Amino acid sequence: MSDFLDRRSFASGALAAGLLTAMPAAAAPPGPVAKTRQGHARGFVRNGAAVFLGLRYGADTSGARRFRPPAPPPAWRGVRDATKPGQRAPQSPSPVVRHPIVDYFAGNRTDEIIAMPERIGEDCLVANVVTPAVDRGRRPVMVYIHGGGFASGTGLVATLGDRFAVEEDVVLVTLNHRLGALGYMYLGGVSSDFAVGNPGMLDLVAALRWVRDNIAAFGGDPAKVTVFGESGGGVKIGLLLGMPQAQGLFCGAIIQSGLYPDPVAPAEATMRTRAFMDRVGAADVAALQTLPFEKFVGPNMPGNLPVADARSLAPNPWAKAPETAASIPLVIGYCKDELTLFALARPDLFKLAWPDVAGRLSADDLGVPADAAEAIVAAYRAAFPHDTPSDSYFRISSDASFGRAMVTMADRKAKQRPPVYFYRMELDTKLPPGLRAMHTAELPLTIGLSPRPEADALTKQISGAWAAFARTGNPNHAAMPMWRPYDTSGAECMIFDRSVRSGPDPQAAPRALLYAALANRKQYNPL
Template sequence: MSKLSLLVAVAASLTPPAAQAQVVQVSGGTVRGATSGAVSSFLGIPYAAPPVGENRWRAPQPVSNWAGERDATNYASDCAQAPFPPDAAPIRTTPAEDCLYLNVWKPASAEAGARLPVMVWVHGGGFVNGGSSPATYSGVNFARDGVVLVSLNYRLGRFGFFAHPALATEGFGGNFGFLDQIAALKWVQANVAAFGGDPGNVTVFGESAGGMSMHMLLQSPLARGLFHKVIIESGAGRDRSLPTPTMAQAAAAGVAFAPGLDAAALRALPAERVTGDLSMMTMEQPGYAGPMLDGRTLVGSGVDGASAGLYANVPVIVGANSADGFPRTIDKDAVFAPYGTLEAEARKVYDPDGKGQGLAVAVATSADMTFIEPARVIARALAPRQATFLYRFAYARPEFAAMGGAPHASEIPYVFDTVETRGTVGGMIKDPRPLAKEAAVAKLTHRYWVNFARTGRPDGEAGVPAWAQATADDTTVQVIDAKGAAHVEDPIRIRVDFAERVAKAKR
């Protein structure tokens, strides 16, 4: 054998088996992905028919079969939306109405039937922005650690959440974006085994609007049996976090947007007209309802559903970030005025010496009311029935000091172990390169999520700090910060107790 032939033979013997397994059969046909190192990725796989034309404002329809191998090496379009420049996780595609696609990352060596744990990511963005394409959401490092990671798009804005009297055959419309999420989970059940995933061990997780979607999935009878564990990151849970109109109220918003149109005319509207200027900056407008109480996906608020025992009986991680707020003002008088008869007490709790900075005070009050207190009440409600773990992510880069902690969505790069892909977070970070201490925070946070997907417990591994389950009257929380993690008496318990009192008083 010549030296050249010998080199070719040696090279062939070193080629990993996964390089020969990039073609996978899924519903609709075969897809060809790409392998880089120890991970194979399959991007832009359709899980439903394009929701355009006659399929606009209808439940997701089955995928049509395609011939040959479908290229799955690039993201498909994220769902139609108006630009939102401050986004900490900007999408990397040109958004379009044709957007019902998902992505899969798996260990390159995993073969069909390997029965690896599966995680399904649902992105945030207020139900009007976001997508599966941001670099921060890459599933590479989950796959590196033995998980099959799936991320998905779902219809946003008026495409995803719309009602109108003309849509009588669709029950006046509804939460099409939620139906998309459920359709994607059905696709996972039918197809993930071909990627080496275990359809009997699916953890679904999401942040912000994605976290709110977790509440929907836990309570919706349409989602039963499609998942086995849930992680709720900054998912709120009380009605005040995001208005949830009735179907009649949502239909009135639809009429305000498109008065006098029949179903055919509605479906013929240009996509740009439906999108409009709706974004995280302009959500509060009369022609947009957002997620509505349709009785099929959303039955009620998260707190009410969990307290009434309506949630699926599966292990749950739930929590929020330490500065998880969206202040409307930094004027302290304006911050405290809405507390009414409790204003004096609110000032004592949040600004006892009157010297607090307006931004930090505003963020704290907003965070407690919107995300931190609801996470605790959800954990307490679920704890008697199912394994529940409450957390507070508190690692904050120095740039966030004025906010008083870790801002909304800042935990995501640590969960995905993708800190190196993070951008400037709306201009707040001048130099986004990872700091030395961030690697340890990412390693631990990511490990907790991976362990939970594997076993239903985030801890239980050597070198990983213990994490106790929540109880029905819990005042403790697992704090993840620069020092690592510890299960401690809640350092802001006085604030959270007060926020709970305010919430009960407003009901």
């Protein structure tokens, strides 16, 4: 595993949400041309879709623009080439080679990943568009916000959804934006000139404004935009739902295995920023703006989490579902075995015995109280008698982490209207060393990338549900069982497995015991 990606890259979602790229056809004839507000751009055709890469929705963020809110992109004359990726935000490099996990996420199109690497740089405010046709089709628009926590990733993964765009007749947009310290280091406590923080989140707002202003030229409907994302992408969508600046820029949201959106307090963020400035010898923000961007990349950087600056993000925006989200329908869910992907360096967790499970749950940083652990394990064993000890550990720990965050947000959003639709991914990926339905397991399926033949039917059901939701605000379609809205009883759940089923959630009862024990514990965040 370590020969091609470290565990944190896997665990943060950078593999699933940040390493997949697209490759245009070799020696392609002159491709389709779209007219944006900045100028004309020429893309290419692949698998029946028109693909445009590296379209700039904001200006270069280096130099004096570093740490600033995004500025409009420059215009150009003539026809600009849009057949190659733009830049990926500065982040730790993650080399990609052939591996079963890469093949899974790429839908067995790994050659296309390797053939077109992205350059890393600060001119990274770019969008990619995949559309069935450059016309006036007014199709629903699906904007993919990548994962990788707040420190890594790229939006190019979803450009592999070309067949999905054509089959479902939707326009797919993917985004890159500022990450890590360059996107989230808080400087408002150092200089009042930088009181507006979180430029990485403001980039996403700017990108959605670009979609509003330009997507009709690519056959999309600017009034029918849905945002979707996994892991860190899901957290970003939770934050966007609470940002007044983003209100009106999208009409539907899909949060896949996100975490509870809880921005850092300014005082804590300022302390980290000042420590970093002392470490690099920067006396002020101007000095930070002259450093090579490589200085801001790596572990233990300040600014790898958003900040409650009260200008772009409020403290605890999901204490209740934000009013800015009141009119937006939501699909939200998680994977049964989220934490297997975070356990790749802990082989003991894949070989537990029953006497080990309760102790392991209370010893790990999940917040499970030791005096409640035995009863919690017993409740899950009664509900799922066929689970092995490791099955049970990963089911419970995943409920205690990503599951708890998604249930909490679903409960709060369900008090609003329109509806919430809740799911859990349970398909066993069969990936070693027993990853099961791991974190991000459904991600390739949502954009039509079936990783193996036995997942073909499920891929069509999930991708069809995502497209139906983008089209109507309701994920139901003819190829799957009725998906009923969620309510605060937690009873309704769509379970994605080789056999798709919906109805009362069998995890609801044991999960209630777990969540009661966690009631006074902070939400767990492994990213």
